[in-house]
Amino acid sequence: MRILFLGDVVGSSGCSKLVENLPSQKKQREIDFVIVNGENADESGVGLTQKICEKFFSSGVDVITSGNHIWDQKDIMEFIENEKRILRPKNFFEPSPGKGFEIFTTVNNFKIGVLNLIGNVFMKKSNDVFEAANQFINKFKLKKDFDFLVVDFHGEITSEKNAIGHFFDGQATLVVGTHTHVQTADEQILPKGTAFLCDAGMCGPKESILGRRVEPILHRMKTSMPQTMPVAKGPVEIRGALVDIDTTTGKAVGIERIAEIID
Numbered sequence: 001m002r003i004l005f006l007g008d009v010v011g012s013s014g015c016s017k018l019v020e021n022l023p024s025q026k027k028q029r030e031i032d033f034v035i036v037n038g039e040n041a042d043e044s045g046v047g048l049t050q051k052i053c054e055k056f057f058s059s060g061v062d063v064i065t066s067g068n069h070i071w072d073q074k075d076i077m078e079f080i081e082n083e084k085r086i087l088r089p090k091n092f093f094e095p096s097p098g099k100g101f102e103i104f105t106t107v108n109n110f111k112i113g114v115l116n117l118i119g120n121v122f123m124k125k126s127n128d129v130f131e132a133a134n135q136f137i138n139k140f141k142l143k144k145d146f147d148f149l150v151v152d153f154h155g156e157i158t159s160e161k162n163a164i165g166h167f168f169d170g171q172a173t174l175v176v177g178t179h180t181h182v183q184t185a186d187e188q189i190l191p192k193g194t195a196f197l198c199d200a201g202m203c204g205p206k207e208s209i210l211g212r213r214v215e216p217i218l219h220r221m222k223t224s225m226p227q228t229m230p231v232a233k234g235p236v237e238i239r240g241a242l243v244d245i246d247t248t249t250g251k252a253v254g255i256e257r258i259a260e261i262i263d
Ligand code: FE2
Pocket: 039, 067, 068, 069, 154, 178, 179
């Protein structure tokens, strides 16, 4: 069993390159299930729309996760209520539209749980992530409620992400971080069998600052003056992780970082 997780998709070019390339990648790499963090996939670089979600699904994405930008395009609030393949962080305040956890059936008939969480450090206010994680593992068990569990932890700092990785070790198949748009090189299998990568990185314009044009961001940082910060143009990087799973235990046997540049 092989899962592909792709990091934050940014803007139209990130979205279209991913959609164009995914079907052949799935075939070539024999991928059984695809999860994408899509919270920045709108052409503006924040939020996502029903139309974008449908493009992802028709290219072979199975689940779309998100984070702090999920509500930035308003039509998603209604769409998420009826589309269980889009998740928002489970520890958002209730009632928030949509869900933060769902169980899906893979093409090869396994049950896969996907949980979306958001960090508490340097992020907008939400429920305590460790409390939410604790409640989750008290309620759901790997190989009892699902065959595999993937956790997308949308957070800013590496220490909090590392801690969540270890918290779920042995209880999840994969814990992968998103949000910073910068891929880390710490892919590993934790001692009790959970694959971990602190941040999956971005699917978006390579020559950029987190997917945005360099000059306006530099100007804003140098002057603290407000700026429009358009999504950058040019070659797109596709980053994420490919995880191989032992279907008997639900634990990971391999994790490979994905980092490709597409012109
Ligand atoms: Fe984010």
